[in-house]
């Protein structure tokens with residue numbers, strides 16, 4: 255294979271992995287709550303700032319600060335679902351959507367007030383520069399990010415498929431009333447599912463912090479990207495989100511290499527629209543609607 | 547064991563369940579029959595707390611469960627096989643059955659209950675790994691009833707278990723319900739298949755537009771001339 259193509263492919267897959275994790279969170283939340291979390295991008299930014307603050311404040315590696323970020327985001331997601339969204343769970347879906355949008359603006363503006371709109375970037379000590387393998391060069395931060403994504407994704411799968419609470423979450427997303435009739439407490443299960451979804455996006459954000467400069471509205475681009483990925487994968491379909499994230503990463507990177515970075519987003523969204531026209535339920539979509 | 551007193555349920559301004567009182571005794575099979583849209587599903591959903599109620603009371607073993615949450619009703623021992631079955635379509639038969647044992651009351655008894663389910667429905671054993679979404683209606687109904695047995699019911703509520711099933715599969719399902727009842731589980735069953743359910747039930751309630759129009763011994767109700775005209779087409 256042409257070295258340049260391979261380079262683009264590799265870069266795309268590594269970044270795509272991070273997108274996959276964030277989108278996994280979005281699609282998981284949709285699966286259980288049947289709402290799109292419009293605060294997903296803002297939550298990702300919160301995750302980034304937690305890593306930034308903990309890492310610079312305590313002088314520790316962002317990869318350890320990531321644990322703080324994961325815990326904070328789980329708690330944030332849990333609280334948002336349990337004490338806000340759950341309260342209006344009988345309201346029409348669009349009101350619940352607007353609630354998550356409101357949360358997004360509150361989070362973003364809080365970050366703005368506390369951290370100012372200035373860019374912040376994190377230097378990671380002891381991390382080598384680019385790793386050169388023949389004609390291919392790899393950013394070690396992206397390599398680590400991909401490794402962490404693999405571990406976290408595997409852990410989430412174990413939780414969802416092997417634990418009681420995980421099975422309850424999957425049961426709720428496949429048939430909420432069926433789950434209720436078996437004694438599943440929707441209130442708690444939803445809050446934990448939302449917490450896990452938020453944790454996914456928080457970890458994804460944390461992994462990007464050594465790679466990108468951060469600012470309070472950075473999450474907005476990722477919000478849209480996660481949404482596109484989750485829809486391509488079929489909303490609520492976990493495997494679909496993972497694979498679509500990689501695809502979007504590769505398309506973005508290929509376009510960047512061969513047509514220039516300003517074409518990346520255009521290509522991704524154009525491909526998105528074309529795919530939806532051909533397959534309205536997404537690449538891996540099955541009708542995953544709640545049965546009544 | 548189940549004691550419903552003057553229950554009313556409204557959807558918006560429309561009264562769907564109107565002053566309904568009924569009981570299910572220990573070990574009984576009670577049939578709730580009535581035409582399309584008379585409110586049978588609304589009533590059993592209210593018992594399982596999938597619907598709210600507007601007035602009246604529901605007691606189970608003397609305890610007021612009118613305002614209990616759905617999971618508390620399950621933990622008390624009222625388990626429902628709902629209309630439309632509400633299975634977990636992407637989970638396997640085995641996983642669906644395991645979800646039946648989710649309630650605390652059933653956790654320790656998962657193994658023996660699973661064996662019991664396989665004695666009631668031996669055909670489920672060979673389908674263990676299949677996704678429920680791919681099963682036929684009759685097979686899905688077996689999984690739904692099996693899943694409810696896994697929860698250790700004291701009162702089993704079945705909402706039109708024969709809907710969409712062939713006469714032979716319906717007979718099979720009714721056999722299974724009889725067997726479950728013989729093992730000491732009380733049954734409340736709604737049906738439009740009036741003829742068969744009245745043969746199986748001890749007592750019956752006939753519902754008309756949200757009210758109990760008639761009630762009594764199932765055999766007597768089956769002989770009632772007016773009812774025969776309406777429901778049996780005789």
Ligand SMILES: Nc1ncnc2c1ncn2[C@@H]1O[C@H](COP(=O)(O)OP(=O)(O)OP(=O)(O)O)[C@@H](O)[C@H]1O
Nearest residue numbers: 557562580581582583584585586587588589629738
């Ligand atoms: N969610 C709802 N909102 C408003 N009205 C409803 C709703 N669900 C049911 N109804 C109405 O309540 C009435 C009773 O419906 P229900 O489903 O309880 O009847 P049923 O006896 O179970 O009928 P079937 O034999 O068709 O299952 C019907 O007139 C129906 O149109």
Ligand SMILES: [Mg+2]
Nearest residue numbers: 586587629706
């Ligand atoms: Mg009904």
